[in-house]
Every structure is written in structure tokens, then in C-alpha cells.
Amino acid sequence: MKICRFNDNRIGVVRGDRIHDITPLFHPLGEPGWPYPPYDWIIGNFPRIEDQIETYLRHADTVRLSAAKLLAPVANPGKIIGAPINYRDHIDEANADQQIAHGKTFTTLEQFGLFIKAPTSLNGPEGIVEFPFPERRTDHEVELGVVIGRRAKKVSREKALDYVFGYCVALDMTVRGPEFAGFRKSADTFAVIGPWITTVDEIEDPNTLDLELTVNDAPRQKSNTQYLIYNVQHLIEYASAMYTLHPGDVIMTGTPAGVGPVTPGDVVKARVAGLGDLTVRMARS
Numbered sequence: 001m002k003i004c005r006f007n008d009n010r011i012g013v014v015r016g017d018r019i020h021d022i023t024p025l026f027h028p029l030g031e032p033g034w035p036y037p038p039y040d041w042i043i044g045n046f047p048r049i050e051d052q053i054e055t056y057l058r059h060a061d062t063v064r065l066s067a068a069k070l071l072a073p074v075a076n077p078g079k080i081i082g083a084p085i086n087y088r089d090h091i092d093e094a095n096a097d098q099q100i101a102h103g104k105t106f107t108t109l110e111q112f113g114l115f116i117k118a119p120t121s122l123n124g125p126e127g128i129v130e131f132p133f134p135e136r137r138t139d140h141e142v143e144l145g146v147v148i149g150r151r152a153k154k155v156s157r158e159k160a161l162d163y164v165f166g167y168c169v170a171l172d173m174t175v176r177g178p179e180f181a182g183f184r185k186s187a188d189t190f191a192v193i194g195p196w197i198t199t200v201d202e203i204e205d206p207n208t209l210d211l212e213l214t215v216n217d218a219p220r221q222k223s224n225t226q227y228l229i230y231n232v233q234h235l236i237e238y239a240s241a242m243y244t245l246h247p248g249d250v251i252m253t254g255t256p257a258g259v260g261p262v263t264p265g266d267v268v269k270a271r272v273a274g275l276g277d278l279t280v281r282m283a284r285s
């Protein structure tokens with residue numbers, strides 16, 4: 001299934017060119033009081049309504065996909081986890097470009113571990129990406145996004161996919177410079193996910209997906225997740241050794257070569273095969 005969030009925080013199933021509104025299925029569940037749990041309430045409760053969806057779709061309200069305003073498909077990710085250098089060709093381009101390397105030599109992912117993008121950096125389809133420092137180089141990074149479905153702590157890579165809710169296209173927007181990744185990659189609007197979540201059952205192998213990105217329709221990045229150094233299962237094992245993963249947490253799995261600067265007004269289109277197209281526009285200064 002393709003699960004989206006749209007219009008006024010409605011939850012939908014995308015089928016063809018229509019969105020089927022399944023929001024009422026969540027109404028009987030009641031909502032949590034303060035203090036709120038550290039997970040996304042819709043993703044966390046999805047298993048409780050999943051069996052009712054096919055029956056409900058027979059009489060669900062629908063809207064045309066092209067007429068809906070799509071929102072980031074996870075509203076409240078507890079954390080957005082990034083993998084800094086996870087494709088060989090990106091390590092090589094980073095080492096060859098001092099605007100990226102800043103005197104460092106990149107070798108392996110575990111040299112830097114993972115980083116966290118603040119939940120307040122969340123952005124969605126057709127979103128506007130802002131420039132926190134307009135005078136500094138700001139880059140696009142297309143990535144496969146993994147949405148966690150169940151609480152996961154110290155899971156092995158053999159069991160890792162049991163904890164995945166689904167996949168989406170992700171953009172890890174980045175200011176280049178010497179500061180920590182958690183600063184440069186966490187600006188408001190810098191964590192773009194969408195256009196919806198394709199559930200784990202529809203993707204036979206997340207480590208064989210083509211991904212690409214264009215800026216104003218000019219090709220910039222093109223690769224395949226088979227070149228991930230830490231593949232999806234390995235990243236979940238590694239991340240869950242450090243953090244408890246919760247439903248709705250997002251892992252951005254890393255970017256291949258071809259990263260580069262964006263400028264005001266640019267239109268950035270990111271695509272992962274089978275997961276849809278994600279388009280954002282860079283703010284005009």
C-alpha cells in the first residue's frame with residue numbers, strides 16, 4: 001500500500017490517481033495525552049487498523065491525487081537519522097572537494113557514525129526549502145528513506161526488515177562547511193520526505209532500487225541502492241545498537257555521488273524507483 005498524509009492532516013491510501021481517505025479508521029482509537037509517546041501516533045497505531053483497510057476502501061471518500069495537498073507522510077518522527085558517507089563514489093567526490101571535506105579525509109561510515117536531523121527540519125512534497133545561510137553553499141542529497149514501524153532495540157540485520165513500516169524518497173539538504181552534521185543538516189525545511197510511504201510488503205529488496213535527482217530538469221545524481229556500503233538492514237542494526245527506534249522514525253540511508261549546490265528558485269526533483277517522485281522548490285531570496 002501507499003500511505004499518504006494530505007490536506008488537513010487526513011490519512012490516505014493512494015491507488016492510481018486517487019487518494020482513499022482512511023482517517024475515520026483511526027477515530028475509535030483515542031489519542032494519547034501528555035506526555036506524548038516518542039513515536040508517530042498514526043504509524044504506531046497502524047497495525048491496529050490494518051486489517052480493516054481493504055473492506056473500508058469499498059466505501060471510503062476519495063479525492064483526486066492531483067487535487068490534494070500532500071504533506072510529509074510521517075507527521076511526528078521522533079528522530080530522523082542520517083548516514084553520512086554510505087556510497088563509495090560519494091566518499092571519493094567528498095574527499096576531492098574541499099568545500100565538502102574541509103581538511104578531513106573520509107574513509108568509512110563508522111568514522112563518523114550516524115547523525116540526527118531535528119524533527120523540526122521536516123518538510124514534505126511540494127515544500128519550500130529555505131536557505132539558513134544564503135551566502136553559503138547548500139547542497140541536495142537524494143536518498144532512500146526507511147520508515148520504522150515497530151520499536152526496535154539491538155536488532156540483528158537478519159531480523160531488521162521485520163521492523164520496517166515502509167520506504168519513501170528522502171532529500172537530506174545540507175549546508176557545506178566545517179560544523180557538525182547535526183548543525184548543517186538540521187535547518188528548518190531540510191528533511192524532505194514523500195510523496196508517500198510505500199509499505200514494506202511492496203518492495204521485494206530495498207537494496208536494489210534506482211534513485212535519481214534533477215535540478216531544473218538537469219540530471220545531477222543517478223545511482224542504485226545496491227551501492228550502499230551499509231545496506232538497509234545493516235543501518236537498522238547499527239542505528240538500533242545506539243538508539244531505540246520507534247514507529248515513525250526515519251532513516252535517511254545516504255547519498256550517492258553528484259551532490260551539488262542549489263540556488264534560489266531551483267526546482268529539485270528526487271525519485272526512487274517504485275516509491276514515487278518528490279519535488280521541492282528552493283526559496284527565492
Ligand code: MN
Pocket residue numbers: 082083084141143172252254255
Ligand atoms: Mn545525506
